[in-house]
Amino acid sequence: MKRRVTSFIAAGFFGLMLPLTTEAQAADALPKPTGVPLLEVSGDIKVKNGVRGAVFDLQMLRDLAEHEYVTTTIWTEGVQTFTGVPLAVLLDRLDVEDGTLMAKAINDYAIEIPVADIDPKAPMVAYMMNGKEMSRRDKGPLWIVFPYDSDAKYRAEIAYARSIWQLDRIAVVQ
Amino acid sequence: MATVLGGGLAVLLAVTLVFSRDVITDLESLNSANSDNVQWTLTQVEVEYLRMAQEISSTVATGSVEAENAVLLADLRRSFDVFYSRVGILQNSPIFADLRQDEAFFVPLGQVAAFLETQVATIDAPDEVLVSRINSLHEAARGIEGDVREVSVAGLSYFALQSDLGREEIALTLEHLAILVGILLLALTGVSLFLLSINRQMRFREAELTEANDRMNTILSTSLDGVVVTDAEGRVLEFNRAAEQIFQRDAQSVRGLRIGDVVVPPHLRELHDAGMKRMIDKGERRVVGKGRVQLEGMRANGEVFPVELALQSAMHEDSEIFIAFLRDISQRVADEQELIEARDKALLGEKAKADILTLMSHEIRTPLNGILGNLSLLEDTRLSGRQSVYLHNMQISGKILMQHVDAVLDIESFEAGKLQIVEAPVDLGALMQDIVDGQSGSAASRGNDVSWRWVGPPATWVLTDGPRLQQVLLNLVGNAIKFSENGRVIVEAEVQPEVDKQKRPLVEFRVSDSGIGIPEADLQRIFDDFHTSDASFGRRAGGTGLGLGIARRLVKAMGGEIGVESVEGHGCTFWFRLPMATTPEPEAVLDDVRQPDHKRNQRILVVEDNQINQQVIRNMLEREGHEAVCVDNGRDGVEMASEHRFDMIFMDISMPVLDGISATREIRNGSGLSSDVPIIAVSANVLPKDQKRFFEVGMTGFVGKPLTLEQLRSVLGAASPSEHPEEIAPASSLVDPAQIEEMRENVGPEVFATFLTRFIGETDALLDLWDTIGETGDLPEDMAGEAHKIAGSAAVFGAVALRGALLSIEEMAKDSETASVREALPELKRIWSETRERLEASRS
CATH class of the missing domain: 3.30.565.10 (Histidine kinase-like ATPase, C-terminal domain)
Known part of the structure; x- marks a missing residue:
């Protein structure tokens, strides 16, 4: 509940900032990917670099953020260091304030993440594990992860379900 | 009780905490799901395998169609990678760590992993190589179909079992939770009861305190004694109703004021302040805790009144307070004064009574002295039988009267406890x-x-x-x-x-x-x-x-x-x-009274203002053969005693000019001729204190009034001066030896002897003649003349008493007082017989 209130306030805050940021984004338009496209964000987004939406390669993601989690997961052995872009940062870049994210993996596994549930630092779209890019055979190239060890709420079924690996598409729907 | 309960609660709380930690841990483990949806994961392995197998089959079916190969191969490779990734999870995820110990799981999983490792090279090979090896890949994939199935089935049955265990664990946790809740309920009930009891105790104490406070206030306000409470500096804290009344001050108006300024009169304020200072500086206490003291207080109108004060100190909230109990004792002091005055009056009354008693004893005893003395003399005269009876009765009644007077005076003795x-x-x-x-x-x-x-x-x-x-x-x-x-x-x-x-x-x-x-x-x-x-x-x-x-x-x-x-x-x-x-009858006592053994012819000074008493004493003394010299007051007595030597002095006490006490003192202190002779007090004042006074001034003896012959004889015998035994009284009232000696010298011894014989003979004859006068007969003729004649002879021979007696008879005879003459005759006869004796003795 508290989290929801906080998010609501945050949403309100960003809402007020909207005209300014839109102008800023417009001035700083999203570039086109130069490397292998890793992630395509489509749907109700305001910032795009293609017909269908916004496409990111690894460098574009790295340019957005290089945030790190040091945590264990229930799918791996031992402590892992993840590097990636917090989803909130990504959405901010795309000027998304509400709605629901439909995240899909290469094998068409799909989950929903309401924008309101997204914390400023969690989850994030990890593009490196233990300093290395992740291969498709090892849950790569992108993996939505939570800092599971930092908070019990990230060790719940819903967080595990949202921890989608082999991510390659996100659709923003209202 | 509270500590026991508190201890119990603490133990219960500790147990609850430990227990609840377990439950919380359990709940936390439920909260943080340590597993993903394992069933999904396991079945997904089979799904991904089948997808991969389908991709392989599609590739096999297309065979060598180049155009379609690139897309097919990409799909094949992706499905392989997805399967690979999925199997990697089964190999690495801690969720399957326990499962991996199961032979039914790890053996087929090993087969699947071996397939993946073997075929990685083929998948990663260029398209044409992959196409060329597609059949063997297809064969190998089909080879592990059973293994994938086994992995899935083994995993599912394992997790089904785990799920059961998990349910049991949850049930157990819930059971623990129930117990914990029960314990907590118990603990809370205990705490509630404890708090309830504490609350009740508090309320009870509060009520008690309030009641005690109310009672205290009631006591203070109804106390008849003023109660004033001050702090250590003497500032008024409490001033009860009685204090208000006593000092006529209002409690509200004096609260906070210095007590000295409120109730201490100005003239004592300096002392009071000094006392307070002493107490504060040195802790010196002169009044505090020393019981009741009487002081002066001052009312609002300035009236100063006596007050009784008791001062106590007590500790109150870390500071000392003083409690003064004050009582207005004006009335009491006034009452005491009244009592003292009443007592003084009563004492004065007592003294007056004593004075009256003393006076009465003197006023009654003196005349009684006269009566009894005269009765005593009368007893020795010739009396008829009936007269003797009357005399005896009179004497008894007189003595009884005297005893009555004594009885009244005895009161003095009783009161003095001297009975x-x-x-x-x-x-x-x-x-x-x-x-x-x-x-x-x-x-x-x-x-x-x-x-x-x-x-x-x-x-x-x-x-x-x-x-x-x-x-x-x-x-x-x-x-x-x-x-x-x-x-x-x-x-x-x-x-x-x-x-x-x-x-x-x-x-x-x-x-x-x-x-x-x-x-x-x-x-x-x-x-x-x-x-x-x-x-x-x-x-x-x-x-x-x-x-x-x-x-x-x-x-x-x-x-x-x-x-x-x-x-x-x-x-x-x-x-x-x-x-x-x-007691046995005592030995017959000699009648000392009748046989006096004291010396005769003592010369005695009688100091007595009452003429009758003087006469009685004189007569008694002369009757006993002594010479009495009488004076009327103490002053004359002192002069006489200084100029003459007496053998003894009888001294009345109450006299005009100079009383007996003072006269005695003067005689003793002077150097007169009689300064050392016995002085006998003659007084009706017989109170013990008076007697003591007599002896203090130097009196040697005491006779009461009325004087009796017995007393006189006893005193004369006891008080005779033994230091002058050779001294014989120079003169006797009976016979004057000087006169005899003078006559003997004048006429010569022979003539003297002849004259004496004739004188004795003539007197004997005359008295014999007079003796014949009967009780009724007339007086002999010329009795006066005969008496006169013999009286003249008596004078020649110095027979003073005889001469006196004869002269008085001569007078009576001249006046024909027959009865008087008759009464005088026995005395004359007695005087003569003694005179005769003395005269006969002077012959030699």
Whole structure:
């Protein structure tokens, strides 16, 4: 509940900032990917670099953020260091304030993440594990992860379900 | 109780905490799902395998169609990678760590992993190589189909079991939770009860405190004593209602003020401040805790009044307070003053009473002295039988009167506690007979008959204080006679069977009369001092009202008891019992009175203002063969004593000009001729303190008034100056030796002897002649002339007394006072016989 209130306030805050940021984004338009496209964000987004939406390669993601989690997961052995872009940062870049994210993996596994549930630092779209890019055979190239060890709420079924690996598409729907 | 409960709660709380931690842990493990959806993961392995297998099959079916190959191969490779990734999870995820220990799981999983590792090279190979090896890949994939299935099935059955276990665990956790809740409930109930009891105790204490406070306030406000409470500096904290009334101040207005400025009068304020300072500086306490002290207080209007103060200190909230209890004692002090004044008045009254008693003793005793003295002289004259009886009765009554006076004066002794009981052998029979004899006259005058008798065996001789016993009996007999008319008064004595502590038998005396009796209401008061019967009886009988009071004291002093029984109108019986030891009849005592052994011819100075007493003493002394020189007051006495040598001085006490005490002092302090001779006090003042005073100024003896011959003789015998035994009185009133010597020298011894013989013969003859005068006969002829003639001869021979007696007879004879002459004759005869003796003695 508290989290929801906080998010609501945050949403309100960003809402007020909207005209300014839109102008800023417009001035700083999203570039086109130069490397292998890793992630395509489509749907109700305001910032795009293609017909269908916004496409990111690894460098574009790295340019957005290089945030790190040091945590264990229930799918791996031992402590892992993840590097990636917090989803909130990504959405901010795309000027998304509400709605629901439909995240899909290469094998068409799909989950929903309401924008309101997204914390400023969690989850994030990890593009490196233990300093290395992740291969498709090892849950790569992108993996939505939570800092599971930092908070019990990230060790719940819903967080595990949202921890989608082999991510390659996100659709923003209202 | 509270600590036990608290301890129990603490233990319970600790247990609950430990237990709850377990439960919380359990709940946390439920909360943080440690597993993804394992079933999904496991089945997904099979799904991904089938997708991969399908991709392989599609590729096999297309065969060598180049255009389609690139897309197909990409899909194949992606499906391989997805499967690879999925199997990697089964190999690495901690969720499957336990499962991986299961042979049914790890063996097929190993087969699948081996397939993946083997085929990685083929998948990663270029397209044409992959296409060329597609059949063997297809074969290998089909080869692990069963293994994938087994992995999935083994995993599912394992997790089904795990799920059961998990449910049980949850059930257990919930059970624990229930227990914990129960324990917590118990603990909370305990805590509630504990708090409830604490609350109740608190409320009870609060109520108690309030009640105590209320009570205290009630006590303070209803206290009759003023209560003032101050702090250590003397500032008023409390000032109760009584204090308000006492000091006429309002508590509100004095609160916070310094007590010294409120209640201490200005003239004491300096002292008060000094005292407070001493106490604060040095802790010195002169009043605090020292009980009640009397001080002065001041009211609002400035009135200063005596106040009684008790000051106490106490600790109150870390500081000392003083509590003063004050009482306005103005009334008490005034009452005390009144009492003191009343006492002073009473003392003055007592003194006046004592003065009256002293005066009375003097005023009554002096004339009595005269009466009894004269009776004493009269006894030695020739009396008829009836006269002797009358004289005897008069003497007894006189003595009784004297005893009455003594009785009144005894009060002084009683009051001073100086009553002395002197026991001596007493003949009870004689004593009672004397009383009956003495009272018979007064009894007869009221027509009463008085008698006494023994009841039972008599106890004639006993040891007791005779005079005191007589006093008691006389009083009772006197009363009986007073209150009876034409009746009988009987005195009875009876030896009682009881004995006292000293084994002395009790003798009961009863005085019964047939008189008017005593009302019952009066019986209780009858022995009180100054009790007299009511007016009607008083008129009939009169009295001082002291008699029975004295009787009661005397009986008590003698160790006995006294009482009365009476029926009004039928007489009454007074009784008293005294312990008396019987004693043998004493040896017959020589009658010293009749056989005086004291020296005659003493020269005695009599200092006495009363002419009758002077005369009585003179007569008594001369009668005893002494010479008396009389003066009328102390001043003359001192002069006489300084100029002449006397053998003894009789000194009255109360005299004009100079009293006996002062005269004695002057004589003793002077160096006159008689400064060292015995001085005998003659006084009606017989109070013990007076006697003491007599001796203090140098008196050597004491005789009471009335003076009797016995007393006189005893004093003369005892007080004779032994230091001058050779000195013989130079002159005698009876015969003047100087005159005899003068005549002997004048006429010569022979002629003197002849004259003397003739003189004696003539006088003998004359007196013989006069002796014949009968009681009725006339006086002889020329009696006056004969008396005159012999008187002249007597003068020649220095027979002074004889001459005096003859001259007085001559006068009486001239006046034909026959009766007087007759009365004078025995004295003349006595004087002559003594004179004759002296004259005969002077022959040699």
